[in-house]
Amino acid sequence: MNAVAHGANRRTAIRLGLVALAMFSFGYVLAPFYDVLCRAIGLDRARPEFATAIPTALRLEFDTNVADGLPVTIETLDRVVAAKAGGLVKARFRIANTGDQPLTIRAIPSFAPVRAAGLLQKLECFCFDALKLAPHETRDVTVVLLVAKALPEELGAATLSYTLQPA
Amino acid sequence: MTASTETLHLQHADHQAHADAHGWRRWLYATNHKDIGTLYLWFSFSMFMLGGTMALGIRAELFQPGLQFWHPEFFNQLTTLHGIIMVFGAIMPAFTGLANWMLPLMLGAPDMAFARMNNWSFWLLPPAAALLVISLFVPGGAPAGGWTLYPPLSIQAGMGMDLAIFAIHLLGLSSIMGSINIVTTVLNMRAPGMTLLKMPMFAWTSLVTAYLLIAVAPVLAGAVTMLLTDRHFGTHFFKAAGGGDPVLFQHIFWFFGHPEVYIMALPAFGIVSQILPTFARKPLFGYVSMVYAVCSIAILSFMVWAHHMFAVGLPATAQLFFMFMTMLIAVPTGVKVFNWIATMWQGEMTFETPMLFAIGFVCLFTVGGFSGLVLSIAPIDIQMTDTYYVVAHFHYVLVAGALFSLFGATYYWLPKWTGQMYNEKLGKLHFWWSMIWFNVTFFPMHFLGLAGMPRRIPDYPLQFTDFNSVASVGAFCFGLGQLLFLYNVINTIRGGAGRAPARPWEGAHTLEWEVASPAPHHTWEMPPDEALVKKGLRAQLLDQDHE
Numbered sequence: 001m002n003a004v005a006h007g008a009n010r011r012t013a014i015r016l017g018l019v020a021l022a023m024f025s026f027g028y029v030l031a032p033f034y035d036v037l038c039r040a041i042g043l044d045r046a047r048p049e050f051a052t053a054i055p056t057a058l059r060l061e062f063d064t065n066v067a068d069g070l071p072v073t074i075e076t077l078d079r080v081v082a083a084k085a086g087g088l089v090k091a092r093f094r095i096a097n098t099g100d101q102p103l104t105i106r107a108i109p110s111f112a113p114v115r116a117a118g119l120l121q122k123l124e125c126f127c128f129d130a131l132k133l134a135p136h137e138t139r140d141v142t143v144v145l146l147v148a149k150a151l152p153e154e155l156g157a158a159t160l161s162y163t164l165q166p167a
Numbered sequence: 168m169t170a171s172t173e174t175l176h177l178q179h180a181d182h183q184a185h186a187d188a189h190g191w192r193r194w195l196y197a198t199n200h201k202d203i204g205t206l207y208l209w210f211s212f213s214m215f216m217l218g219g220t221m222a223l224g225i226r227a228e229l230f231q232p233g234l235q236f237w238h239p240e241f242f243n244q245l246t247t248l249h250g251i252i253m254v255f256g257a258i259m260p261a262f263t264g265l266a267n268w269m270l271p272l273m274l275g276a277p278d279m280a281f282a283r284m285n286n287w288s289f290w291l292l293p294p295a296a297a298l299l300v301i302s303l304f305v306p307g308g309a310p311a312g313g314w315t316l317y318p319p320l321s322i323q324a325g326m327g328m329d330l331a332i333f334a335i336h337l338l339g340l341s342s343i344m345g346s347i348n349i350v351t352t353v354l355n356m357r358a359p360g361m362t363l364l365k366m367p368m369f370a371w372t373s374l375v376t377a378y379l380l381i382a383v384a385p386v387l388a389g390a391v392t393m394l395l396t397d398r399h400f401g402t403h404f405f406k407a408a409g410g411g412d413p414v415l416f417q418h419i420f421w422f423f424g425h426p427e428v429y430i431m432a433l434p435a436f437g438i439v440s441q442i443l444p445t446f447a448r449k450p451l452f453g454y455v456s457m458v459y460a461v462c463s464i465a466i467l468s469f470m471v472w473a474h475h476m477f478a479v480g481l482p483a484t485a486q487l488f489f490m491f492m493t494m495l496i497a498v499p500t501g502v503k504v505f506n507w508i509a510t511m512w513q514g515e516m517t518f519e520t521p522m523l524f525a526i527g528f529v530c531l532f533t534v535g536g537f538s539g540l541v542l543s544i545a546p547i548d549i550q551m552t553d554t555y556y557v558v559a560h561f562h563y564v565l566v567a568g569a570l571f572s573l574f575g576a577t578y579y580w581l582p583k584w585t586g587q588m589y590n591e592k593l594g595k596l597h598f599w600w601s602m603i604w605f606n607v608t609f610f611p612m613h614f615l616g617l618a619g620m621p622r623r624i625p626d627y628p629l630q631f632t633d634f635n636s637v638a639s640v641g642a643f644c645f646g647l648g649q650l651l652f653l654y655n656v657i658n659t660i661r662g663g664a665g666r667a668p669a670r671p672w673e674g675a676h677t678l679e680w681e682v683a684s685p686a687p688h689h690t691w692e693m694p695p696d697e698a699l700v701k702k703g704l705r706a707q708l709l710d711q712d713h714e
């Protein structure tokens with residue numbers, strides 16, 4: 001093999017070797033990185049408010065859906081909320097009519113698990129009434145919940161779900 | 168004109184061969200890509216036998232409920248070592264061996280880029296295998312927590328675990344060096360006229376696989392190093408007692424592990440993409456889309472790792488993300504299957520043994536792909552994870568996928584390696600025998616999994632008996648059939664069914680068929696001239712510009 005080709009091979013090999021080294025370090029970086037990533041995108045289960053042995057907080061997760069074909073979007077602004085025993089919880093949603101027609105819609109609520117039923121009391125909810133949206137209107141709506149004074153030990157999380165339907 | 172350059176070339180090669188070492192030195196100091204390829208392939212086959220024997224140990228115990236042969240601890244050591252040995256000892260080295268043997272021949276290069284490093288890449292493997300075997304005999308025995316080495320078991324295990332960790336370090340180092348060699352060879356040493364988008368598919372898949380390995384083998388090395396320091400040096404990466412997180416290991420492991428499954432699948436795609444056009448006597452359908460599919464599979468494979476972890480308590484958002492990304496991989500995989508079928512469509516097919524294995528691959532790999540899709544659905548996977556359904560899934564993609572492609576490759580290139588034809592009747596018998604008993608072994612495992620039988624247990628409730636007995640009978644027959652393969656290969660080396668011409672398959676147009684059979688010790692010391700390269704490309708319909 002001539003010298004030029006030899007040099008080219010060496011350069012390629014050194015570059016690839018460096019990539020391998022970088023990936024070795026990357027493995028280690030993954031340890032803190034997962035934490036940061038999860039916190040940043042709100043996927044964090046190990047937040048301090050949940051990390052207590054006595055269940056003083058209930059993890060509330062909000063889920064939203066839109067009926068097929070309805071030109072509406074809904075965004076959950078507070079996806080995960082720590083509900084303190086006896087406290088008030090407020091969750092915000094942003095609903096937008098993406099179509100050119102005025103719309104009347106209604107949110108159908110649902111929740112899981114069933115055992116969460118007695119623990120949360122809806123004081124206010126955008127699902128109580130039908131919503132009228134002008135063409136291209138965006139509106140922020142809320143849900144306010146009162147959390148029971150005593151939370152059962154084994155229930156770590158509850159999910160509340162809202163599905164938008166034409167009214 | 169090409170003929171005369173070739174004769175010249177061969178004489179030259181013969182002359183060189185005399186300068187090479189003989190006897191054991193030839194192998195220990197091997198720097199010739201063909202010798203190293205041969206070493207890899209024999210090593211891989213012996214690991215296949217070793218891992219296979221362990222599998223039969225597993226199946227013997229599972230033939231009937233109750234404990235007949237092994238203590239549960241030893242049973243778990245068998246499943247763990249079987250997994251590690253088959254993945255790192257049998258499948259991966261076989262593909263590296265094939266790449267070593269064939270890439271220089273197919274690309275028109277005189278050898279791999281770094282001959283001495285190549286020697287190291289191989290000779291790290293036997294010590295690694297020895298460490299794994301020795302681990303069986305140390306106090307506490309071999310690692311027994313599964314090939315995935317999850318903590319906390321892997322932190323609590325005896326010193327066999329340390330040996331396995333060192334073995335994985337060696338195997339990882341070997342893979343990285345082997346891959347650097349492959350990438351450099353493919354990128355820098357192709358014959359004039361062979362641009363990247365005119366390379367044989369096997370070169371493409373080897374290249375992408377090597378990139379994947381360079382990216383993820385170090386991550387696995389890091390993960391097991393963290394295990395090691397957790398075990399002995401007071402770190403707490405995965406130790407909950409010290410604030411660490413065992414699930415973190417799973418994230419890091421599968422960040423390696425999912426690309427790893429494609430490391431075992433992509434070269435198989437490459438092999439099948441060589442064999443099918445040869446025996447269908449038609450160029451590969453959709454060459455460029457094949458290349459793009461390989462690349463997109465490789466990229467996507469970094470974004471799906473948590474489909475192995477649906478049951479660890481991931482937030483719903485993460486489950487959805489990984490579920491959809493996993494389903495997305497089925498798209499480029501579907502493109503490949505479509506192209507293979509289209510390659511065969513209206514071809515003048517003949518069914519020599521390599522072709523049979525390639526077609527078997529296409530059929531059964533697709534079955535494995537479908538069970539993969541089922542498992543990618545998070546709510547379903549939560550039921551199925553750690554059941555025999557998963558065992559069925561990955562044996563369809565790894566045995567009927569990777570292993571069948573390796574059998575196909577061996578029959579396909581054996582005439583080039585040995586200069587002799589193999590016994591076609593025996594080859595076909597080997598195929599049909601493997602095909603039938605493979606399905607008898609692994610298809611019932613789908614049912615066992617659906618009925619809820621967990622994987623990695625030495626004993627099971629009575630209602631699982633029938634399917635387990637069937638699977639065990641299948642496994643012993645399948646294992647026995649592999650001796651047929653060994654016999655056929657040895658028989659071919661000893662003369663087989665007569666001398667093979669340089670191009671035993673008239674539908675094959677890649678460069679390896681332009682050198683004599685057996686391939687002389689040194690080939691393409693002068694790169695093939697452009698006319699020869701062009702001729703092959705024209706036959707593969709690759710002479711137009713794709714870019």
Ligand code: HEM
Pocket residue numbers: 315428429431432474475493494496497500535536537538539540542543544548551552553557560561564565568569
């Ligand atoms: C369409 C493509 C594929 C999809 C959608 C897919 C999906 C999955 C999923 C979701 C799992 C996790 C099952 C569980 O543990 O609960 C899994 C496991 C597995 N897959 Fe695949 N897969 C595909 C292709 C492959 C290929 C090509 C290979 C290897 C050649 C492979 C090898 C494996 C292995 C070894 C496991 C089990 C790992 C273990 O837990 O020990 N898969 N697959």
Ligand SMILES: [Cu+2]
Pocket residue numbers: 424425428471472474475
């Ligand atoms: Cu995977």
